[in-house]
Amino acid sequence: MRPLFCLLLLSSALFAADPAMVEKGRAEEKRACGGCHGLRIIHIQRLNRGQWDREITKMVGWGTVVKEREALLEYLVASYGDDKPAAPLARSADGSKKP
Numbered sequence: 001m002r003p004l005f006c007l008l009l010l011s012s013a014l015f016a017a018d019p020a021m022v023e024k025g026r027a028e029e030k031r032a033c034g035g036c037h038g039l040r041i042i043h044i045q046r047l048n049r050g051q052w053d054r055e056i057t058k059m060v061g062w063g064t065v066v067k068e069r070e071a072l073l074e075y076l077v078a079s080y081g082d083d084k085p086a087a088p089l090a091r092s093a094d095g096s097k098k099p
Helices: 002-014 019-033 049-061 069-080
Strands: none
Touching: 019 069, 049 069
């Protein structure tokens, strides 16, 4: 049992996103995506790597310029991958749902 746990721990560490790359991706998201739409539309999605890659390709096809594609992809998967919990509902200042 113990070797299996160590193997799982090691494999998860190998696939963990590089913090510097994720930070570069966060900056790229603001630069490349924030000019056309709010970031919440991104942050509420939970997509796998292939789906995020297709979303980037689609946005490039619509005219956005992505300078740091790999960093953006790493950031999106690390932050909003399909293994992340669902985004909280948007609420008004008084705690009620927004219309």
